[in-house]
Amino acid sequence: MASSVLRPDTLTLKPWDLLLSLLLHGTVVLFLLLGRGCIEDDQPLFDPDEIMQVQMVALPKARGRNPDRATRAPSPPPPAPVPEAAMPSPEPFAEPHPSNSETRPEEPPPKADSRDRRADVLRQLRRSELIKDIQAPLGDVDRSATDPNSTLSPEEAFAGLGTGAPMDPDLARYQSQIRRIVLPNWTPLPRIIQDNPDLFTIVEVTLDADGKIEKTRMARPSGNTSYDESCIRAVQKSGRLPLPPPKFQNLASRGIWIHFPASDAR
Amino acid sequence: MLVEPLRLFSFLGLLLAILGFTCPSGAVAQESGRLIVSVGAPGRQDIPLAIPNPKGADSTLAREFASVLVRDLEISGWFRILDPAAFLEPPGAGLRPGEFSFSDWTIPGAAVLAKTRIDLLGQKLRAEVWIYDVAGARKLDARAFSGSDSGLRSVAHHVANAIIKAVTGTDSIFNTRFAAVNNRTGNKEIYLVDIDGHGAIPVTRNGSINLQPSWSPDGTKLIYTSYRAGNPDLYLADLAKATTRRISARTGLNIGAAWSPLGNLLSATLSNGGNSDIFTLDPYSGKVVARLTTSSGIDASPSWSPGGSQIAFVSDRSGGAQIYVMSANGSNIHRVSFHGTHNTDPSWSPAGDRLAYVTREKHFDIITCDLDGRSLVRITQGQGDNEDPSWSPDGRYLSFSSTRTGTSHIWISTADGYHQIQVTRDKGGWSNPSWSPSLDW
Incomplete structure (x- = not known):
């Protein structure tokens, strides 16, 4: 039975088959037309010809150099040979410092979390990652775009972050400029970051035609007041930000969302 | 009979696929409608810290206390201490919640506020510190410390530790010390010195050359090399009992001893009148437990891994001095340093993931690398000669001696090299700093 159905000479087109096909094709055409109308309103995000990959890195601070006065101390003179002597008497010591008794004033606060070795090691690893990040030269890989563990939101996907898709080079350049200005003003308490590495805040900022910050708004609070406040202050303290590239200015007129992730894992 | 449903299903699948491809980008665009940029994770910005003048009846005491405290916090590299001239708080404001206004501290730009009080009660000092998160308008911690009237510096160190712990969540370094060599007397003697470079206590005073102190893991003993008997021998100083005794006086070199993390072994360089090799010794009897290296080159400067399973050392077996790592029984020797032609003085980080060492180019400089x-x-780079790296117990800092100011002094750097500060400033040159474990004395 099945083999006869699949033979071409046995295939027959019934009228309602044709009708159903026409109906579905018509629906597809209709959706294509509507869909086209729907996305025409938005600015194109990427020009494929311009695509390049970049890595956002913080530039290391310049190190202060003291005058280089090489005055390497000469090696100590060799001591005169002395016959093996009897063991010397104990040598002078000052008294060890008395240990300080520690108490808490009234209203004792909750004791800080005790951290085990593992936490310290993890912190060291995070730190070494940060160090590597800071020291990395301006490379050719968009770290956020190539992060296999990236779990960024649809909004970030929209901007080309963390999607695996390369970021628009103008947007990448703009992000780097914003980062250079805002990051030095951002001083969240390390303890908060350490205890809550998943904190994530979005601050919306509106710029005037000169780049002066007109308005800041907490678009997405993290739930930690101190952390959120540090993000808002970082933007406000910046005072002025560069204007976005022309092709993004229409989008930016509705507001620029600045993301503040507590860790690179976000 | 199955053909019609299959066809219908395939048409619907095609339809859904087309819908899926056409709509999402528009939907995402509509969802945000904003230009999005990310500043990335926070870097190592210095935290703006306000420390108003300490309260207390004795203004001289308060000034001295504040001076030690501020210096400690500067050394820590965590903070940017705000200028008191910018403070707006009225003089009558108190230390406790409700006794002052956070808004007085937001305008000067403080992220953290540390309010202190120091009093001399009879023969005892009592210090109090209240630490606040200004942005969060909340108390982070509050502590009180007491000590003898001569222990002002020690009390201030404890307050500094409390502030750093409250802000960063990690223990700090002001309950540690250096054992280091100073030549102020014209000889090279070993001293204990506070992390801020003050409070030097002599360990040796034998008018000879004493070098390379190394702390026992419990912080109660030092092993060091001394020429007091004419030969470079190893001596053990018991800091609690104030006694010293020689534990290795073999012919030739007895130098560069380092305690194993468990405190049950020393690794040291012995030459026995011939080629120098690395041995493990019993730290109290000085008896050789094992010979670890047998190469025809010079092997020296052992440094234990924090777990005690490996030892980094220097060897010239490949020509120039380079850093090598071996298992603690002397097997699995492999070379680690390949940059430069002369690398010495390895020091293993407390986390076990990095080695610090000295490289000689035009000058001596400190470099760290991973275990590969x-x-x-x-x-450091070209700032005089920089030698003798030693890690802090928390691995955040490295100490070393540097001649960048003309005289050799102890410097501290954060492990990333960004924040560097001179610790000792007094008469005489300092060298061979060895960072103690956390001490309770």
């Missing part, structure tokens, strides 16, 4: 010899981080 890669991911090099240059701590």
